[in-house]
Amino acid sequence: MKTRYAATARRLQWAIGWVALLLTCALQAQPAARPASFVATxxxxxxxMGDSLSAAYGLSAAQGWVALTAERIAKQRPGWRVVNASISGETTAGGAARIVDAVVRHRPSVVVIELGANDALRGLPxxxxxxxxxxxxxxxxxxxAKVLLVGMRIPPNYGPAYTMEFERGYRELAQRFGxxxxxxxxxxxASDRGNFQGDNMHPVAAAQPRIRDHVWPVLEPLLD
Structure with missing residues (x-):
């Protein structure tokens, strides 16, 4: 009797072991769950991608027009976020050097390019x-990605021809690339000196909402 019971127990343990092995193999064959960063939602x-005008130079980051735009987007366009990769003093050469890494890293649906002023202030070609x-x-x-190209104007320090050519460059690029x-x-x-800090170049905090409101009508349609 004891011998028959022991044999039955061994067969049962063997069967349970095989079931466990099969379940383990089945679980290992299932595709791994995708990380949360790849969730469709x-x-x-x-x-x-901008310079000091978008990096809130002389202000806290939260006071700049980009941060204010991010707040509006969070309220009015859920499902969107803003990444501000602007650097004070940035030139177009610096932006061109960073752009590939930035778009690969963030995979943006919209890219705002606000660069060129530092090139012109330095008289670069x-x-x-x-x-x-x-x-x-x-x-x-x-x-x-859709692109919003943001232009600038400069004082005629290098002559009217340079100034006009600088402004025309943005229009021609926008037409060329659509x-x-x-x-x-x-x-x-721009017409009120009181909107600028002591350097007469960078807007004060009180002027940032007006810049946000100026950008919004051309940015919002790109969020559809």
Whole structure:
């Protein structure tokens, strides 16, 4: 009797062992769960590549027009986020050097390019400025992102021909690549000295909401 019971127990243990092994193999064959970062409900990204005007120079980051725009997007366009990759002092060459890494890392659906002012203030060749901006636009469009090109205006320090050519460059690039264009970022505040910090170049905190409101009508349609 005991012998028969022991034999039955051994067969039962053997059967349980095989079932456990089969279950383990089945679980290992299942595809691994995707990390949370790949969930379809992840927010789409607006990537801002700019200079000190977009990096909130002289202010806290939360006071700048980019942060204010991010707040509006969070309220009015759930499912979107803003990544501000702007750097004070950035030139178009610096932006062109960073753009590929930025778009690969953040996979943006919209890229805002606000660069060129530092090139012009230094009197750099405008051909190089256009070439660098074209590279940035091409990199963004290459991953399927929409582009908002933000233009600037400069004082005629290097003569009227240089100044006009600088402004014309943004229009021609927008036409060439089919991007949305905002001709002059500081349009609503430029005529009032009180809107600027002591350097007469960077807007004060009180002026940032007006810049946000100036950008919004051309940015919002790109979020559809």
């Amino acid at each position: 992840d927010p789409r990204t607006v990537l801002v 405008l051909r190089e400025t256009r070439r660098n901006l074209a590279r940035m636009i091409g990199a963004a469009q290459g991953i399927g 991007t949305t264009l905002l001709p002059f970022l500081l349009q609503p505040i």
